[in-house]
Amino acid sequence: MLERLKNILMEFGSGFSYVGNQYKLTVENQDFYIDLLFYHITLKCYVAVELKTSEFKPEYASKMGFYLTILDEEIKDKNDNPSIGIILCPNKGNKIVDYTLKYINKPVGVSEYRIFDKLTQEIQNKMTNTKILEDIFLK
Secondary structure, eight states: OHHHHHHHHHHTOTTEEEEEEEEEEEETTEEEEEEEEEEETTTTEEEEEEEOSSSOOHHHHHHHHHHHHHIIIIISOTTSOOOEEEEEESOOOHHHHHHHHTTOOSOEEEEEOOOOSSOOHHHHHHOSOHHHHHHHHOO
16 A cells, blocks of 8 residues: 555656655664655655554644654755655544644644545546556556
8 A cells, every 4th residue: 555655646746756665763772664755856855654544643743743853853954945744544533633733833734545446537637647546556
């Protein structure tokens, strides 16, 4: 699933450069892993993606903030912009997300994902190359 997600994010637009999956961060001899890490060439920043299999929980944002701080303090170059976090969940409560992110000072977004057996016409109309997406998700 991570491989499929990496490929779909690459389809969202130019500028994304894949850095790695289960990207290891080490702090005080403890290892932590970001599900997917990209670098956006145009925005000049790292983009950390966490894929969750359950409904959004406030602690997901705390963990993402932790990852973004490590990226900004330990990994990014002085010429890079602050890192961005994306948390993907199968569903989310908007009010819970709003309350969770209200006072977080890092750029974090939460979005839902859905798994389909076939791409809907709406998705096909929005994407430039649905054949690639079908190959990624329907195999």
